[in-house]
């Protein structure tokens with residue numbers, strides 16, 4: 001298992017987390033603060049952000065709360081401006097704001113659900129990365145996108161989500177190549193299902209409304225937030241371009257290339273098992 005970063009590993013660094021009010025983003029903000037970074041926290045729910053900020057301050061670091069929406073470019077520009085104004089620099093930008101989907105494509109009455117997923121999961125990342133870029137160039141820092149292995153393989157019942165994460169992968173890979181030689185690295189995090197987040201409960205159903213707790217099953221194979229945050233902080237420290245969590249997930253996209261029929265069967269069987277037997281929690 002990846003070790004937690006040594007205390008002081010991110011001393012004097014400033015980390016901005018978009019989607020910091022719950023789940024992965026909240027856990028990452030606290031993990032960076034515990035490793036001595038100052039943090040800027042962004043999401044729509046100000047009350048939840050205040051709770052996460054308090055936890056970061058308990059670690060002895062500064063935490064700035066900026067409420068806003070990743071689908072609004074002006075909110076994202078203000079977020080970056082306030083972060084740099086408060087802390088004087090910006091080293092790492094973590095784009096964790098995200099939206100899930102829980103419906104078959106043929107259940108949709110129109111493409112509105114897909115538009116919302118692309119708006120948050122793709123444009124929402126671009127809206128945060130774009131104004132942050134000059135500052136991250138100046139610090140030779142990192143852009144981090146919290147993605148999913150669904151950005152590399154298709155998954156039944158998740159077409160809009162997988163499409164958005166595939167698009168996100170294209171954005172991050174292209175940006176990484178554009179930034180070669182600037183000292184900026186772009187990391188995409190290919191995560192498995194994660195316990196302890198709101199993604200499933202808030203996932204959009206076929207009518208565009210969140211499916212609610214009925215959809216909040218958790219796979220037995222889901223990873224915990226601690227495992228994910230350790231892997232992400234280690235990948236940032238080592239300036240990786242991609243990290244799979246857990247590591248064995250890296251074989252699924254490879255298998256999809258060399259034995260696509262087998263990869264399809266594994267994915268379909270996994271999703272069928274999810275739908276029928278997954279425990280709640």
Ligand SMILES: NC(=O)c1ccc[n+]([C@@H]2O[C@H](COP(=O)([O-])OP(=O)(O)OC[C@H]3O[C@@H](n4cnc5c(N)ncnc54)[C@H](OP(=O)(O)O)[C@@H]3O)[C@@H](O)[C@H]2O)c1
Pocket residue numbers: 018019020021022023024025042043044045046048068069070071095096097098099120124146147148149191192193194195196197198199200202
């Ligand atoms: N959970 C998993 O199994 C899993 C697996 C692989 C990858 N991921 C990825 O991890 C990331 C975080 O998801 P999570 O599991 O932590 O889910 P989560 O608990 O629902 O967190 C989502 C975060 O995104 C924020 N957000 C959503 N829409 C937003 C908007 N329009 N503007 C600003 N913030 C917005 C939410 O805050 P507000 O509602 O307060 O705005 C919340 O802070 C996502 O990109 C997801 O795709 C999750």
